[in-house]
Amino acid sequence: MFNVKISNPVFLTTADMMLQSGRPAGEAIDLLTQELYNVRKQLSTEEWQHFVMIDCRQHPVMELLQQDPFIWRALNKPRGYAGDGETLDFIFAPEDVQDLKTPYPLPPEDRILYVSTVAREDAGAEEAFVIRLLQKQLEHFQVSSAVSNEGNLDDTRLATAIERTWDFKDRLKDRLKARLREEQERTEEFQREAQKKVQHLNAIPKHLQNDGLINSRLLIKGKRELADNLKPAQDQVVGRGLERLKTRKTVLRLRLLRSELKDLGLMMQEGKLVGTINTEQLSEKARAVINGFDLVRKRGLNNPSPEALIKKYLLATPVALTGKDDTHKR
Numbered sequence: 001m002f003n004v005k006i007s008n009p010v011f012l013t014t015a016d017m018m019l020q021s022g023r024p025a026g027e028a029i030d031l032l033t034q035e036l037y038n039v040r041k042q043l044s045t046e047e048w049q050h051f052v053m054i055d056c057r058q059h060p061v062m063e064l065l066q067q068d069p070f071i072w073r074a075l076n077k078p079r080g081y082a083g084d085g086e087t088l089d090f091i092f093a094p095e096d097v098q099d100l101k102t103p104y105p106l107p108p109e110d111r112i113l114y115v116s117t118v119a120r121e122d123a124g125a126e127e128a129f130v131i132r133l134l135q136k137q138l139e140h141f142q143v144s145s146a147v148s149n150e151g152n153l154d155d156t157r158l159a160t161a162i163e164r165t166w167d168f169k170d171r172l173k174d175r176l177k178a179r180l181r182e183e184q185e186r187t188e189e190f191q192r193e194a195q196k197k198v199q200h201l202n203a204i205p206k207h208l209q210n211d212g213l214i215n216s217r218l219l220i221k222g223k224r225e226l227a228d229n230l231k232p233a234q235d236q237v238v239g240r241g242l243e244r245l246k247t248r249k250t251v252l253r254l255r256l257l258r259s260e261l262k263d264l265g266l267m268m269q270e271g272k273l274v275g276t277i278n279t280e281q282l283s284e285k286a287r288a289v290i291n292g293f294d295l296v297r298k299r300g301l302n303n304p305s306p307e308a309l310i311k312k313y314l315l316a317t318p319v320a321l322t323g324k325d326d327t328h329k330r
Contacts, residue, residue: 011035016061029130032061070131091131093141113137244306254289 011031018028036056040048056062066072091114095105105111114131137143173180204219218237220229261267264282266275304312 012056012059012061016059016064019061019064026132029132033130068132070133093143096142111141113141252286254286256285260285 015028015032018031019025039051043051066075092108093106093111093113095111097103098106113133218233220226220233256264258268261273263278264285265278266273268274
């Protein structure tokens with residue numbers, strides 16, 4: 001927080017009233033210049049910056065002051081760059097060509113708009129002061145002073161820039177239309193040739209194609225069959241999987257601590273588990289221990305069926321697999 005003490009804090013409002021009353025603008029400018037100079041001598045650097053940002057820039061008088069082209073440009077010029085060509089034009093007329101027969105500008109002494117003849121007192125690294133030019137000077141050198149505080153000029157410039165961008169795109173499309181159509185037709189022809197070359201491309205090994213696959217009944221050949229065959233094939237897989245699950249006697253082995261047994265409603269008594277098991281707690285415990293159930297069984301293109309694997313590995317007399325279907329010979 002800053003404790004700013006100003007001897008005459010109402011001079012901003014007084015200057016605003018003077019400008020709106022139609023009195024000569026020079027009187028209000030002189031008042032502002034003198035009072036701001038006095039305030040600056042009373043305040044530290046931080047207090048002065050706070051006073052300028054909070055009290056001055058938010059005061060209604062700023063709207064009137066920014067109608068002056070020089071003041072407006074001083075506030076809105078590019079930051080971080082000492083040179084500012086547009087601001088210099090207000091002090092020194094631009095180097096415009098005079099006419100067709102004299103393609104060179106006036107000499108410097110004929111383009112001077114303002115020359116300060118009084119030395120600045122107490123000037124620091126940065127010093128701001130007000131310069132007022134005559135309207136006749138601006139008109140003589142064709143220096144624009146059309147600056148609107150409402151931002152109408154900026155809106156017009158932005159709209160014009162956007163319209164020019166659209167016009168450029170339209171002209172570019174019209175000029176390149178024939179070439180773009182030619183390139184598009186060439187690309188489409190290349191795509192058609194590529195489709196012809198890969199139309200018989202198959203990821204399944206050639207010796208397993210056609211009747212060589214055990215699981216070929218679930219194979220969908222091409223995108224054309226996808227819409228008609230995908231749903232029935234999925235239903236078939238799920239149905240067969242559920243039927244096989246009914247025939248399995250699954251054993252789940254868990255290694256649990258005595259404290260975990262208690263959570264399940266069980267306890268060890270004379271080396272045996274006794275009690276009534278809590279099925280919900282058991283389900284949660286099983287999922288936590290084995291990191292969830294995986295009911296997805298991945299199969300390759302030529303995997304034997306479960307029935308064939310049972311005949312080969314679980315029967316007393318193993319049966320050799322022919323690799324053709326689920327029916328095998330001894």
